[in-house]
Amino acid sequence: MSTPCYHCGERCPQDLDLQVELLGRPRPMCCPGCALAAGLIADAGLMDFYRFRTELAPRVEQHLDWSSFDHPQIRDRMSALGTDGERQLHMNVGGLRCGACAWLIERRLSELEGVVSVQVDLGTGDTWVRMDPDRPVSEVMAAVAELGYSPRPAEQGAAGRALASERRDALRRIMVAGIAMMQVMSYAVGMYLGAFQDMGPTEARFFRLISLVVTTPVVFFSAVPFFRGALRGLRNRQPGMDLPVSLAVGIAYAASCINTFRGAGEVYFDSVVMFVFLLSAARYLELAARRRAQSWVGDGREAPTLARRLHADVATMVPAENLRAGDRIRLLAGDTVPADARIVEGELACDESLINGESEPLERTPGQDVFAGARCVSGPAELEVLRSGDDTLIAGLQRQVSQAQAQRPPLSRLADRIAGRFVVGVLIAAVASAVYHAGSGDALGTALAVLVVTCPCALSLAVPTALAAASGRLSAMGLMPVRAGAVERLAGVDTLALDKTGSLTRGRPALIRTVLLGDLDRREALALAAALEHGSQHPIARAFETYADGRKAEALRELPGSGLSGRVGRRRLQLGRPAEGGLPADADPGLTWIQLEDQDGPLALFGLDDPLREGCRGSLEALRAGGLALAILSGDRPQTVARIAEQLDITAAQGGMRPEDKRRWVQDRQSEGRRVAMLGDGINDGPVLATADLAIAMGRGAALARASADLVLPGDSLRPLARGRALATKTLSVMRQNLVWALAYNAVALPLAMSGALAPWMAAIGMSLSSLVVVVNAARLSAGEARDAVPARSVRDDGPRMAAG
Amino acid sequence: MSAIYFLIPLTLLLLVLAVVVFFWAIRDGQFDDLESPGFRVLLDEEERGRDDSGGPQETDDDDR
Numbered sequence: 001m002s003t004p005c006y007h008c009g010e011r012c013p014q015d016l017d018l019q020v021e022l023l024g025r026p027r028p029m030c031c032p033g034c035a036l037a038a039g040l041i042a043d044a045g046l047m048d049f050y051r052f053r054t055e056l057a058p059r060v061e062q063h064l065d066w067s068s069f070d071h072p073q074i075r076d077r078m079s080a081l082g083t084d085g086e087r088q089l090h091m092n093v094g095g096l097r098c099g100a101c102a103w104l105i106e107r108r109l110s111e112l113e114g115v116v117s118v119q120v121d122l123g124t125g126d127t128w129v130r131m132d133p134d135r136p137v138s139e140v141m142a143a144v145a146e147l148g149y150s151p152r153p154a155e156q157g158a159a160g161r162a163l164a165s166e167r168r169d170a171l172r173r174i175m176v177a178g179i180a181m182m183q184v185m186s187y188a189v190g191m192y193l194g195a196f197q198d199m200g201p202t203e204a205r206f207f208r209l210i211s212l213v214v215t216t217p218v219v220f221f222s223a224v225p226f227f228r229g230a231l232r233g234l235r236n237r238q239p240g241m242d243l244p245v246s247l248a249v250g251i252a253y254a255a256s257c258i259n260t261f262r263g264a265g266e267v268y269f270d271s272v273v274m275f276v277f278l279l280s281a282a283r284y285l286e287l288a289a290r291r292r293a294q295s296w297v298g299d300g301r302e303a304p305t306l307a308r309r310l311h312a313d314v315a316t317m318v319p320a321e322n323l324r325a326g327d328r329i330r331l332l333a334g335d336t337v338p339a340d341a342r343i344v345e346g347e348l349a350c351d352e353s354l355i356n357g358e359s360e361p362l363e364r365t366p367g368q369d370v371f372a373g374a375r376c377v378s379g380p381a382e383l384e385v386l387r388s389g390d391d392t393l394i395a396g397l398q399r400q401v402s403q404a405q406a407q408r409p410p411l412s413r414l415a416d417r418i419a420g421r422f423v424v425g426v427l428i429a430a431v432a433s434a435v436y437h438a439g440s441g442d443a444l445g446t447a448l449a450v451l452v453v454t455c456p457c458a459l460s461l462a463v464p465t466a467l468a469a470a471s472g473r474l475s476a477m478g479l480m481p482v483r484a485g486a487v488e489r490l491a492g493v494d495t496l497a498l499d500k501t502g503s504l505t506r507g508r509p510a511l512i513r514t515v516l517l518g519d520l521d522r523r524e525a526l527a528l529a530a531a532l533e534h535g536s537q538h539p540i541a542r543a544f545e546t547y548a549d550g551r552k553a554e555a556l557r558e559l560p561g562s563g564l565s566g567r568v569g570r571r572r573l574q575l576g577r578p579a580e581g582g583l584p585a586d587a588d589p590g591l592t593w594i595q596l597e598d599q600d601g602p603l604a605l606f607g608l609d610d611p612l613r614e615g616c617r618g619s620l621e622a623l624r625a626g627g628l629a630l631a632i633l634s635g636d637r638p639q640t641v642a643r644i645a646e647q648l649d650i651t652a653a654q655g656g657m658r659p660e661d662k663r664r665w666v667q668d669r670q671s672e673g674r675r676v677a678m679l680g681d682g683i684n685d686g687p688v689l690a691t692a693d694l695a696i697a698m699g700r701g702a703a704l705a706r707a708s709a710d711l712v713l714p715g716d717s718l719r720p721l722a723r724g725r726a727l728a729t730k731t732l733s734v735m736r737q738n739l740v741w742a743l744a745y746n747a748v749a750l751p752l753a754m755s756g757a758l759a760p761w762m763a764a765i766g767m768s769l770s771s772l773v774v775v776v777n778a779a780r781l782s783a784g785e786a787r788d789a790v791p792a793r794s795v796r797d798d799g800p801r802m803a804a805g
Numbered sequence: 806m807s808a809i810y811f812l813i814p815l816t817l818l819l820l821v822l823a824v825v826v827f828f829w830a831i832r833d834g835q836f837d838d839l840e841s842p843g844f845r846v847l848l849d850e851e852e853r854g855r856d857d858s859g860g861p862q863e864t865d866d867d868d869r
Contacts, residue, residue, distance in 0.1 A: 121837065164837070168831050168836075171831055172827075172828060172831055175824070175827050175828075175831075176824060179820055179823060179824060179827075183816070183817075183820060187813075203809075206809070206810065206813075210813055210814075210817070213817070214817070214820075
């Protein structure tokens with residue numbers, strides 16, 4: 001029974017005893033990163049963060065180097081010098097969970113020297129910092145990262161600006177429609193009352209005129225997007241919901257204008273404005289939910305890299321994009337490979353997990369190639385650049401992703417399919433009723449009544465309201481819909497293919513077992529190993545960092561075969577692979593074993609493995625119970641994959657797969673008629689994700705995977721997926737209910753209107769009621785089961801208060 | 806009754822003014838961030854640059 005970290009909520013390792021005094025009591029911490037962040041918060045007097053937060057903080061990851069952002073070329077893309085001589089830095093921060101996080105960042109950054117003002121937009125994570133132009137930008141970003149958040153450059157380019165202006169445009173239209181609606185509704189009430197109280201013709205005329213004047217900007221400004229959408233649909237021969245909407249608005253408005261100048265007949269200005277306002281608002285909400293997720297996800301590019309270019313043995317730091325084929329570069333341990341290159345001198349071990357899913361670093365010798373995006377675990381080496389910038393393997397993958405996405409068939413919505421036929425039906429009905437009443441009554445008036453009453457108010461609201469409610473709820477659950485159609489696709493899939501490294505496992509080795517061979521106790525053995533591994537870039541080092549007690553080894557040397565040697569105190573230590581037969585009989589052969597020994601003999605054996613994510617088994621069970629067939633497609637070694645598959649009880653599992661193999665597997669299933677969802681986190685998964693019917697990316701994975709996904713799991717757990725799927729299915733059924741209701745309403749109202757028995761006030765009330773029913777039904781999706789703000793990351797009751805519900 | 810012939814156009818004038826003000830507010834970025842101002846009120850007890858030297862520096866509700 002392990003305790004949760006007070007800062008981030010993750011489980012603390014059993015033998016770790018790290019505590020920080022917060023709010024008057026010592027609190028457990030899960031790792032030095034969280035402890036450091038908590039300590040920073042306490043020392044800076046920002047304890048209010050723990051008092052007021054409504055969500056747990058993100059887990060603090062270390063090992064990131066922000067100095068590349070100080071390079072002028074890169075820095076100037078993120079910031080500009082203002083007229084007052086200050087630098088205005090614009091970045092995007094990920095991991096903001098609630099208001100207190102944004103407050104924390106603002107306060108912490110304000111305390112940095114040279115920072116004048118900070119502003120954080122909680123909704124999108126966009127952060128603006130005004131600072132002294134001589135202070136390094138990297139300092140600001142490192143301060144944010146220390147607290148556990150992820151700072152990223154916010155592209156100041158066209159894309160960001162376009163999105164912002166689109167949003168403002170939508171707001172303007174909604175505002176005009178809303179203000180006009182309030183006015184016209186009140187005039188309409190006056191007219192209805194006047195009809196009962198014998199209003200004179202002059203007054204009636206006045207009201208109609210004034211309603212016309214106020215409605216006009218709504219039709220010619222606020223409703224324009226609908227007209228554009230309808231025209232586009234007609235041109236592509238795929239009429240969507242915009243068509244009946246535009247027809248209803250246009251015809252009702254035109255007819256009402258005619259009647260105003262005729263002086264007789266009914267006017268429907270109030271219905272027109274109400275309709276435009278409600279629909280614009282519903283679509284805006286749906287768009288806003290997606291936009292927020294999109295800004296979180298970013299544009300698919302990793303942080304810019306710097307390269308050490310050699311020129312007659314002098315190394316200069318240049319941005320990776322400046323490299324040309326034939327340049328000589330030097331790579332040291334910890335660097336990210338800036339371009340596809342061939343080793344000329346020295347040896348390099350590279351962690352290519354983000355590129356091909358292989359979780360073990362591979363040793364490379366002169367003559368072999370390394371690829372841009374890999375991380376160097378050991379060095380140094382001199383290389384010659386083969387391909388840079390757009391020609392690298394990664395860039396190729398990015399292009400494949402965009403291509404695949406462009407070719408993806410658009411989601412055909414039930415509502416859009418109905419829309420075309422609906423229009424035809426209504427027009428026929430209107431003409432028929434006009435013909436029928438041609439001799440005996442008010443033909444034009446009846447035809448208009450038909451058109452107005454069958455106004456697709458409820459029909460067009462059916463889908464966007466449900467999606468807006470569902471998107472908000474999904475985000476709260478820990479699943480972010482990023483692309484349009486994500487929710488419908490989630491409900492429609494029947495197969496889930498998972499990558500292993502990064503999705504099912506953390507992608508980092510962790511200590512599983514310790515076997516003591518000498519006279520040391522466990523804590524001391526681990527601390528010694530940590531002292532040796534301190535500063536090493538090898539993934540194995542991460543497994544030991546939580547056990548460090550501050551000591552560092554001296555005379556540290558790397559041995560061939562990933563070994564280390566050094567001196568701590570009086571012990572001359574060595575950490576490396578155990579000799580043949582050095583493992584005890586009951587040692588699990590599936591673990592990676594390394595042995596710690598000193599000059600007197602072996603001290604301890606450590607068994608490492610890349611463990612399953614927490615709650616993995618439970619989440620997969622829930623998914624299977626929800627009707628999903630599970631499979632593992634991984635680029636990792638088949639033996640490792642087989643072991644995991646066995647633990648999780650999954651029969652369809654394959655290792656050693658390359659991206660093309662994965663893509664073929666997905667396509668084979670699709671041709672069998674199945675709908676496949678793919679979960680991945682590496683760059684190599686980008687093209688496969690675009691092929692699948694639904695692409696899910698892990699938040700901590702490669703930026704490219706995130707940007708090509710439909711859904712993103714920002715947390716570390718797969719738990720939200722099962723509940724998200726249940727919600728998506730429910731959303732689809734709510735959409736269907738809404739559509740059925742809308743059509744039923746029209747079916748009832750239509751005969752009434754055709755027979756001429758429908759008064760305009762009945763039509764108006766009918767439209768409002770039907771829309772109300774649709775909206776309330778959709779709102780059921782946001783209410784739902786209350787207690788799932790942060791699933792199963794329980795915090796003690798004297799800790800932060802969870803958001804109500 | 807004839808009053809409305811005057812009053813309603815007057816309200817229209819005010820409405821146009823309201824729309825103009827809204828448009829300015831949108832352009833000025835007032836609607837760009839609708840969430841932060843809410844929590845800011847709760848948390849900022851010492852504002853920078855405020856002449857608050859006499860006020861209490863620490864909150865006294867440590868027993869939450």
